[in-house]
Amino acid sequence: MAEQNTPRGSDVPDVPVVDVPEGAEAAPVPGTPADVADTAAPADVPAPHKVPHSPGGAQAPAVPVAETHPSRWGRVADDGTVYVRTADGERAVGVWQAGSPEEGLMHYARRFDDLRTEVELLESRLASGAGDPKQALSSATHLRDGLAEAAVVGDLDALRARLDQVVTHAEKALEHSRQERERARAEAIARKQTLVEEAEEIAATSTQWKAAGDRLKAILEEWKTIKGVDRKTDDELWKRFSKARESFSRRRGSHFAELDKQRAAAKRRKEELIEQAEALSDSTDWGPTASRYKELMAEWKAAGRAPKDADDALWQRFRAAQDAFFSRRAAAFSERDAEFAENATRKEELLVEAEKIDPSSNLDAAKAQFRRIQEMWDEIGKVPRDRIRELDGRLKAVADRIRSAEDARWRRTDPEAEARAAQFRERVEQFEAQAAKARAAGDERRAKQAEAQAAQWREWLRTAEEAVANR
Numbered sequence: 001m002a003e004q005n006t007p008r009g010s011d012v013p014d015v016p017v018v019d020v021p022e023g024a025e026a027a028p029v030p031g032t033p034a035d036v037a038d039t040a041a042p043a044d045v046p047a048p049h050k051v052p053h054s055p056g057g058a059q060a061p062a063v064p065v066a067e068t069h070p071s072r073w074g075r076v077a078d079d080g081t082v083y084v085r086t087a088d089g090e091r092a093v094g095v096w097q098a099g100s101p102e103e104g105l106m107h108y109a110r111r112f113d114d115l116r117t118e119v120e121l122l123e124s125r126l127a128s129g130a131g132d133p134k135q136a137l138s139s140a141t142h143l144r145d146g147l148a149e150a151a152v153v154g155d156l157d158a159l160r161a162r163l164d165q166v167v168t169h170a171e172k173a174l175e176h177s178r179q180e181r182e183r184a185r186a187e188a189i190a191r192k193q194t195l196v197e198e199a200e201e202i203a204a205t206s207t208q209w210k211a212a213g214d215r216l217k218a219i220l221e222e223w224k225t226i227k228g229v230d231r232k233t234d235d236e237l238w239k240r241f242s243k244a245r246e247s248f249s250r251r252r253g254s255h256f257a258e259l260d261k262q263r264a265a266a267k268r269r270k271e272e273l274i275e276q277a278e279a280l281s282d283s284t285d286w287g288p289t290a291s292r293y294k295e296l297m298a299e300w301k302a303a304g305r306a307p308k309d310a311d312d313a314l315w316q317r318f319r320a321a322q323d324a325f326f327s328r329r330a331a332a333f334s335e336r337d338a339e340f341a342e343n344a345t346r347k348e349e350l351l352v353e354a355e356k357i358d359p360s361s362n363l364d365a366a367k368a369q370f371r372r373i374q375e376m377w378d379e380i381g382k383v384p385r386d387r388i389r390e391l392d393g394r395l396k397a398v399a400d401r402i403r404s405a406e407d408a409r410w411r412r413t414d415p416e417a418e419a420r421a422a423q424f425r426e427r428v429e430q431f432e433a434q435a436a437k438a439r440a441a442g443d444e445r446r447a448k449q450a451e452a453q454a455a456q457w458r459e460w461l462r463t464a465e466e467a468v469a470n471r
Contacts, residue, residue, distance in 0.1 A: 063116050063162050066154030070109035074153035076101035082108055084153045093151040105153055112154030119143065119162055126169050133177050137170035181228065188228045192237045195219050199244035209252050216245055260307075267306035270314045273299055277321035286329050293322055337384060344383040347391050350376055354398045359405035366402055424461035428454050 066073055074084040080097050082104055083090045096104030122140055125131030144163040147156055199219055206212040223241065273296050283289040300318060305311055354373045359366035374395075383391055431454035438447035 061158055061161065063119070063158045064155050065116070066109035066112040066152075067106060070102075070105035070153055073112075073155055074105055074108065076104045080104070082151075082153065084108070084156060087157050093153065108151065108153035112150075112152035112156075112159075115143065115150065115152060116154065116159060119159065119166060122166050123162075123169070126166065126173055133170050133173035137167060137174055140166040140170055184228045185230065188226045189233055189237070191226050192223065192229060192234070192241075195223060196237050196240045196244065199241050199248075203244040203248040203251070206248070207255070209255065212248065213252070216248060220245075263305055263307045266304040267310055267314065269303040270300060270306055270311075270318065273303070274314065274317045274321065277318050281321045281324040282328075283325060284328075284332070286332065289325060290329065293325065297322075340382050340384045340387075343380045344387045344391065346380050347377060347383060347395075350380075351391065351394050351398075354395060357398060357402070359402045363402070363405050363409060366405070370398065370402055421461060421464040424457055424464055427457040428461055431457060 074082060074093070076082050076096050080095045081092050082094045082096050084093050093108060096107070098104075119140070122131070122136050126133065126136050140163050144160060144167060147160050147163070150156070199216060202212045202216060219241075229237070277293065277296055280289050280292060296318075306314055350373050354370065357366045357369055377395065431450045435447045435450035435454060438444075438450060
């Protein structure tokens with residue numbers, strides 16, 4: 001069926017015209033009084049109810065299916081004009097000339113139900129979150145605005161209320177979407193802000209060059225995944241991030257340039273130390289040379305690292321010079337240790353002889369024998385370090401024994417000790433005589449004083465006599 005708009009008089013709106021099949025009776029031309037009279041609604045058809053709009057978000061009533069009772073919402077006049085009933089009155093929606101009025105109403109009811117289905121789809125997509133709120137709002141608004149001229153038969157007021165609800169829902173969804181975008185934008189900005197601040201901190205303070213460089217790369221990869229930031233803000237943050245990366249790269253470059261200088265200086269210094277070490281490798285001045293090698297090792301460590309491709313080779317040369325000296329010293333010490341062990345054995349044999357000396361029987365002979373042993377001891381020479389205290393201690397014990405015997409003999413023949421004892425004895429006699437004379441004179445006080453002094457000197461005399469007796 002093809003539809004077209006046919007011009008009408010000023011009192012009848014333009015309505016679609018449905019072609020009449022060949023052989024069918026043509027509908028009367030609208031505009032006659034009879035035609036106008038036919039526009040009254042049949043008495044058995046209820047008037048459409050006024051469906052309130054629900055812009056405030058209240059639940060709108062369900063939109064009834066028009067195809068089940070199309071005559072409830074419209075009619076076909078005798079002239080074929082199709083009318084739809086609304087709360088505001090009837091409105092012509094087209095002209096049916098291709099069949100019965102029932103078929104005409106059913107045709108326009110189906111078109112209404114197509115609109116109804118389209119609205120339900122919009123509602124369903126909005127409710128599921130799958131639909132684009134902006135597109136849904138545009139579609140719902142377009143449908144609602146077109147209801148006043150829609151060539152359909154059905155409950156247009158209920159459909160309008162439903163569309164009002166869809167529009168409200170879409171507006172809320174659009175606002176929610178906008179808020180979500182704003183929230184996502186704020187979160188994205190905050191994430192990038194955090195990454196920028198971390199990058200700036202790394203650029204300003206980090207000296208862990210590899211770890212910091214890897215972290216900046218990771219920040220860049222994470223940066224690429226963050227979407228939703230407006231271009232102006234994103235450009236500003238990116239400039240800060242790029243500046244931080246460049247600052248870090250410059251600082252790292254300066255560090256390694258300085259490090260290269262230091263390593264070149266370390267290489268020169270180590271080459272000087274190698275020359276000194278190689279010059280000492282043939283020395284037989286074991287102690288001072290070993291000390292000097294310790295100093296060279298300390299200086300080697302203080303010199304720092306040379307370039308990696310040269311440092312190992314330099315160390316091998318330095319170590320080879322040390323090893324040559326210390327290997328020779330070890331061989332010399334091994335030979336010396338064997339000699340010292342033999343010396344220890346010979347000194348042990350001398351000690352066996354020395355420990356048999358008895359100074360109490362013949363001190364002079366004992367002294368002469370010990371002097372001979374000492375001379376032989378000195379001629380033997382050094383012993384292992386861990387045997388020195390033991391062997392010298394045993395020889396010293398023999399010397400101490402001879403010295404004690406000699407001291408005892410000297411004390412027995414000391415004239416000064418005898419003289420001191422005689423002097424003390426004389427003083428005792430003097431004070432005893434003074435005490436007797438004072439008592440004879442009746443001076444008891446002076447007698448007691450003299451006796452006290454005599455007692456003191458008598459004590460000293462006894463000590464002196466014991467010293468002489470014990471020599």
